[in-house]
Amino acid sequence: xxxxxxxxxxxxxxxxxxxxxxxxxxxxxxxxxxxxxxxxxxxxxxxxxxxxxxxxxxxxxxxxxxxxxxxxxxxxxxxxxxxxxxxxxxxxxxxxxxxxxxxxxxxxxxxxxxxxxxxxxxxxxxxxxxxxxxxxxxxxxxxxxxxxxxxxxxxxxxxxxxxxxxxxxxxxxxxxxxxxxxxxxxxxxxxxxxxxxxxxxxxxxxxxxxxxxxxxxxxxxxxxxxxxxxxxxxxxxxxxxxxxxxxxxxxxxxxxxxxxxxxxxxxxxxxxxxxxxxxxxxxxxxxxxxxxxxxxxxxxxxxxxxxxxxxxxxxxxxxxxxxxxxxxxxxxxxxxxxxxxxxxxxxxxxxxxxxxxxxxxxxxxxxxxxxxxxxxxxxxxxxxxxxxxxxxxxxxxxxxxxxxxxxxxxxxxxxxxxxxxxxxxxxxxxxxxxxxxxxxxxxxxxxxxxxxxxxxxxxxxxxx
Numbered sequence: 001x002x003x004x005x006x007x008x009x010x011x012x013x014x015x016x017x018x019x020x021x022x023x024x025x026x027x028x029x030x031x032x033x034x035x036x037x038x039x040x041x042x043x044x045x046x047x048x049x050x051x052x053x054x055x056x057x058x059x060x061x062x063x064x065x066x067x068x069x070x071x072x073x074x075x076x077x078x079x080x081x082x083x084x085x086x087x088x089x090x091x092x093x094x095x096x097x098x099x100x101x102x103x104x105x106x107x108x109x110x111x112x113x114x115x116x117x118x119x120x121x122x123x124x125x126x127x128x129x130x131x132x133x134x135x136x137x138x139x140x141x142x143x144x145x146x147x148x149x150x151x152x153x154x155x156x157x158x159x160x161x162x163x164x165x166x167x168x169x170x171x172x173x174x175x176x177x178x179x180x181x182x183x184x185x186x187x188x189x190x191x192x193x194x195x196x197x198x199x200x201x202x203x204x205x206x207x208x209x210x211x212x213x214x215x216x217x218x219x220x221x222x223x224x225x226x227x228x229x230x231x232x233x234x235x236x237x238x239x240x241x242x243x244x245x246x247x248x249x250x251x252x253x254x255x256x257x258x259x260x261x262x263x264x265x266x267x268x269x270x271x272x273x274x275x276x277x278x279x280x281x282x283x284x285x286x287x288x289x290x291x292x293x294x295x296x297x298x299x300x301x302x303x304x305x306x307x308x309x310x311x312x313x314x315x316x317x318x319x320x321x322x323x324x325x326x327x328x329x330x331x332x333x334x335x336x337x338x339x340x341x342x343x344x345x346x347x348x349x350x351x352x353x354x355x356x357x358x359x360x361x362x363x364x365x366x367x368x369x370x371x372x373x374x375x376x377x378x379x380x381x382x383x384x385x386x387x388x389x390x391x392x393x394x395x396x397x398x399x400x401x402x403x404x405x406x407x408x409x410x411x412x413x414x415x416x417x418x419x420x421x422x423x424x425x426x427x428x429x430x431x432x433x434x435x436x437x438x439x440x441x442x443x444x445x446x447x448x449x450x451x452x453x454x455x456x457x458x459x460x461x462x463x464x
Contacts, residue, residue, distance in 0.1 A: 028114065028199035029310065030266040031335060033328065034253060035083070035203070036246055037076065037122060037210040040275035041305050042282045042290040043243055051282040052243040056251030057307070060270060062316050064309030065354065071324040071366050071387070072274050074294065074301030076210075078372060079273040079325055080125055084135070086329030086346040090369040090384070090435055094444045097144075097375075097453030099125040104344055106329040107136025110201040113336030116193050120186045121205030122159065128451040129169045141185040142166050143178060143207065144454065154232060159207040160214055161229035177217050179208055179249060187256050194260050201332070204253070208246040211277060213238045216245040236279050264311030267335055267355065269328070272304040291407075297370050297383035299392075299406035308355055319354060322389065324366045327351050364388065365428055369435075373444050375455045382440035386428035391421075393428040395438045 041047035044054045046061035047068075073079040077096045078089050084105045085092060092103060107117045118139040119132060132140040143151070143159045145166040156162035156174065163178040164171060167185075175181035186204055193200040212234035215221045219241050221228040228238070250270065257263040276282065276292025283289055293300025306323060308314075326348030333340050334352035347367070354360035371382045384395040392400045397414040399421070414422065414429070432438075 028337075029335060030193075030199055030257075030262055031110065031115070031201045031269070031332060032253065032257070032266055033201070033203050033269045033271075033332075034250060035080075035121075035205045036270070036272040036305075037205070037207055038274060038277055038292075038294055039209050039243070039246070039272045039304075040290075040292060040294075040300060041303050042284055042292075043276060044305055046307070047305060048285045049282060050285050052240055052247075054243065054247045056247045056254065057270065057305075060250070060254075060268070060307045060309050063312060064268075064307050064314050065317055065319050067306040067308075067319045067323050069320060069322050069389070070271065070304055070306035071302040071322070071368070072272065072304045073325070073368065074274050074296055074298075074370050074381070075372050076122075076273045077124055078370060080205075083273075083325040083328045084125075086326045086344070086348045088326060088347045088367045088369055089371065090367070091345075091347075092445055093369070093371065093373075094447055095373040095375055095453065097124055097126070097455045098447065099131075100445070100448045101126065101128070101131045101134050102448065103135065104329075105135045106332040107201065107203065109136075109329065109333045109338050109340065110336050111136050111138070113333075113338045114199065115336055116196075116198045116200045117203075118186070118189045118200070119203040119205065120182045120189070121203075122207050122210075123166075123205070124454075126449075126451055127454060128449075129166060131451075137203070139168055139189060140166065141168070141172075141182055142205075143182075147171060152231075155230060157212065157214070157230060159210065160212070179206065179245065180217065182207075183249060183252065186253075190256060190260055190262075194262060199336075201336075206246060206249060208249070209239060209242040209276075211279075213242060213277075213279075216241050218245060218248070236277075239277075239280055264313060266311060268309045269306070269331075270308075271306040271325070271328075273325075275301040275303065293407070295372075295379075295381055296407075297368065297381050297385070298400075298408035299402040302368060303406070308351065310355060314355070315357070319360065321360060321362050322366050322387070323351065323363070324348070327363075331355075365431060367431060368392075371440070371442060371444065373441065375453060378441045380440065382442075384432055384435065384438045386431045388425070388428060391425055391428070393425050393432060395432050395435075399425065 046058040085103050119137045120141045123142040124144040147164045151158045151164040159178045162174045212231040215228040227233045275294045280292045330348045330350040334350040349361040366387045372379045385392050398411040400408045
């Protein structure tokens with residue numbers, strides 16, 4: 001078992017590895033973390049959605065572990081910081097579009113375990129090409145690094161049609177359609193690592209289905225109406241085809257892993273960074289019409305899909321316990337056989353024992369510290385609350401049963417709650433009250449480095 005120095009007690013990776021003998025675990029399984037953008041559970045058939053065609057993602061759920069109570073933060077930058085570092089946002093979140101470059105990340109953990117690492121897709125955590133290698137990525141092919149302002153215009157986008165990308169510190173002009181070009185890079189990365197017989201971690205940060213809601217290359221209007229490719233033609237009617245294209249890319253990734261002969265030696269994690277855009281209404285099998293919750297401090301904003309497969313090795317099942325994005329780093333650490341120093345004080349728990357068919361390491365609560373700190377526009381939705389299996393307790397004493405009230409419309413006040421409920425929620429209240437002086441738009445952790453975010457230069461705008 002490798003360790004990240006200093007040598008200290010870690011997260012129990014030895015026990016988890018021992019538990020995988022029943023799965024005939026290879027020494028170093030590859031890892032693909034496919035991270036979709038702005039899409040909640042209501043958009044997938046395997047989670048009860050009926051509005052969209054998602055056959056490839058639904059197929060994953062039939063051959064792996066589908067997490068029914070997986071939570072992100074309600075917005076992308078907070079979620080991405082949380083996923084990379086294994087920490088809740090009250091401990092290291094600075095501002096939207098920014099992360100200090102001295103954070104510990106799952107890419108660094110994978111490198112310590114002997115893995116080759118790459119990030120392909122959306123970055124959005126600092127306008128500095130130098131950051132990505134420092135944070136553990138051997139290779140990067142990303143949007144929203146250096147050229148964000150230059151990449152937006154009437155006939156180009158920052159991620160879709162005619163988009164510019166950073167190719168390992170060099171400018172790439174133009175991707176006809178960003179998701180296709182980043183997929184080409186990712187497939188080449190996989191081919192090179194397979195040929196070199198090197199285990200790899202691929203962090204695939206898919207830009208779909210984030211706004212602008214524009215046509216995809218599979219739409220007739222892509223050719224018939226050139227303007228439909230760009231922001232000026234954004235239309236929620238295009239959302240359905242964007243979901244289909246996301247699903248198509250998942251299917252293509254699975255086929256690539258199979259064709260490369262490494263499907264059964266790859267742990268594939270599919271998840272999303274926050275709920276669906278509030279512009280989108282989606283039907284579900286129980287007859288509901290669900291409005292997306294992106295940017296909302298409620299269950300619609302945080303409830304996201306997560307499916308984990310390990311080739312065809314796993315028994316399909318549903319995990320109903322709490323999970324969130326802080327669990328990604330400790331899970332990767334266990335997979336690669338690296339013991340994380342105790343002074344990292346991770347908030348997440350490893351899901352690897354569960355992947356191996358053992359009893360999951362359950363967490364008692366999920367903390368939503370949602371304070372996006374948009375540099376030009378304060379967020380009126382900023383909130384701090386903790387969740388158990390059924391309830392959410394807010395910093396100002398509100399209580400919601402999110403199973404019955406996922407949009408958090410009917411609050412019960414702490415002082416009015418029955419004694420039995422107060423007793424149950426006392427651990428949530430204690431965790432929330434650890435920051436006794438929280439208020440919406442409370443300043444975050446200090447910026448330690450001189451680089452800016454793209455949003456520091458933007459006019460005031462509505463980020464949702």
